[in-house]
Every structure is written in C-alpha cells, then in structure tokens.
Amino acid sequence: MINLFASKDLKLVDLSQKIVPPGTPTRPFRVERSYLHDQTWKHEIFTHSHVGTHIESPAHFFENGKDLEQFSLEAFCGRAWFCDFFDVSEAHNEVTADYLEAQLGEKIEKGDIVLGRNCDQENLQKVKQTGKRELLPSFSPEAGIWLRDHGVKMVGIDAHFHLGKNVEKTREFHQILMAQDILLIEGLDNLDQITIAPFVFLAFPYRVEGIDSSFARAVAILER
Incomplete structure (x- = not known):
C-alpha cells in the first residue's frame, strides 16, 4: 500500500x-x-466534554439537538479556509459580515470549513503581557448569519480567538449556527504553521451516543 x-x-x-x-x-x-x-x-x-480540542454539536446548545453520533463522517472533514484578523483594536475587534465577504466571499462554497485566526502580533503580545483575553478578536452574530447563509458545515477557533465578544453574543453565535446543525470546534492549536489555503481539515470525535461534545484530534493535510 x-x-x-x-x-x-x-x-x-x-x-x-x-x-x-x-x-x-x-x-x-x-x-x-x-x-x-x-x-x-x-x-x-x-x-x-469541553477540555482541549473539542467538537460541539447542537446538543450542546439545544435540549433536543443532534448529538455527534448523528452526524456523518463527512461532517468532520473537508476544505478549510481561514478568517484572518489583522487589525485588533477597541474599535475593530469583531469579525463582521462585510469582513468575511471581503476575505472569503468569492472563495467559499457550501460545505466548507472556516477557522478564525488572529494575525495581529501586537495584539497577541498585549494579551500575553496583560492577561486580558477580552482584547482578543471575536466573531459577531452577523458573522454567524453570513457563515450560516453561505452553507459552511463547521467553524473553529484557537485560544487567540473568541466565538463572541461577551456571553450574550457568544450564545447568539452558537444559536445561529447550531440551529442549522453547523458544528463548532474549539481549542485548536498551531494555526500559525499553515501557510497555504485552502487546505484539507480533519477532526473526528469519539462515536458516543448522546454526548454534546467530544475530544478530537484535529489535523491539516497540506500540499508541500
């Protein structure tokens, strides 16, 4: 072989x-x-079920939402793009629909995966020095609507990106995506090692009936 x-x-x-x-x-x-x-x-x-790199299903947010065992294997792998955020400031720290449209509007297709990545080195250094994680960029609810309407099947972040600016916006972001059975993956690492996009992304959970989330081993397959 x-x-x-x-x-x-x-x-x-x-x-x-x-x-x-x-x-x-x-x-x-x-x-x-x-x-x-x-x-x-x-x-x-x-x-x-939310320790380390983990995939969240709609059962995480909705009492009768689909659990991970109910998704096909194809839901956990596919073509992936970055939403790269370069300018993190108090006035500009949320990903908007316009921001996504400018970066991915002509590229993204139904069934793709989008990962949020913080590319503002000054911001990363400031967060490291102050410990103020609220300074990190985040998706906005309107970004969630854009991602939903463009048919993505999974959205992910690492420790340098948030799914929402505060608890209320994070819950709204979850609801927008999970109501359409869009998976979330959190706790990614080493995103800075990827210099090519798009790339093939895989992250498979345990096959356990009824759990809302699961540990996952996330991997990128890249062309050299």
Whole structure:
C-alpha cells in the first residue's frame, strides 16, 4: 500500500491542543492508573466534554439537538479556509459580515470549513503581557448569519480567538449556527504553521451516543 504522507507532495500538521494532567479547575483532566483483570495497565480519566480540542454539536446548545453520533463522517472533514484578523483594536475587534465577504466571499462554497485566526502580533503580545483575553478578536452574530447563509458545515477557533465578544453574543453565535446543525470546534492549536489555503481539515470525535461534545484530534493535510 502506498504511504501518501511519505511522499514529497503532502504533509500533516497537528492542530490539536496538548493536554497535561491534571488540567485546570475549570478544564480538569485527571488520570489515575490501575489494573485490568489480567494485570495489565489501564487509565481512568476524570474530565468533561469541553477540555482541549473539542467538537460541539447542537446538543450542546439545544435540549433536543443532534448529538455527534448523528452526524456523518463527512461532517468532520473537508476544505478549510481561514478568517484572518489583522487589525485588533477597541474599535475593530469583531469579525463582521462585510469582513468575511471581503476575505472569503468569492472563495467559499457550501460545505466548507472556516477557522478564525488572529494575525495581529501586537495584539497577541498585549494579551500575553496583560492577561486580558477580552482584547482578543471575536466573531459577531452577523458573522454567524453570513457563515450560516453561505452553507459552511463547521467553524473553529484557537485560544487567540473568541466565538463572541461577551456571553450574550457568544450564545447568539452558537444559536445561529447550531440551529442549522453547523458544528463548532474549539481549542485548536498551531494555526500559525499553515501557510497555504485552502487546505484539507480533519477532526473526528469519539462515536458516543448522546454526548454534546467530544475530544478530537484535529489535523491539516497540506500540499508541500
């Protein structure tokens, strides 16, 4: 069998966040080692479904929303684009519909994936120095409407981007997308390592019935 990734044409980039036990008070990931019946090792894991890189389904927001097991495999992979944000200031820190239209309007197609990426190095440094994460850019609800109306199937962010400027706008963004069964993926990493767009994006969750969200190993497949 041909190993595609041993060729000079393709490479993999890991976009998943590394989790170090025991995690944090709000994002715990505690691991305890013990024995199975045959005296081999097993690990018991104590956590919740929103730790690290994770995919959120409509069941996260709606009581009777679809859970992840109800989505086809095609929902978790596809062609991906960045919404690159370059100018983060108090007056201009939300992605608007016009911003998305200028960047992606002539490129995006139904079934694509969009990832928010903060490209303002001055902003990133300021957040690092002050610890004020509210300075980071975010999607606006109107951006959510634009993404919905253009038929995207997944929207993602890393730790340098928000789904909303505050709790109310974040909830509105979730509702706009999840009402149309559009998935969200949070906790991405290494987005700065991707210099080519579009690219192939994959992030597969556990196949568990009834859960609202799941850990995922997110990967980009790039042409060299």
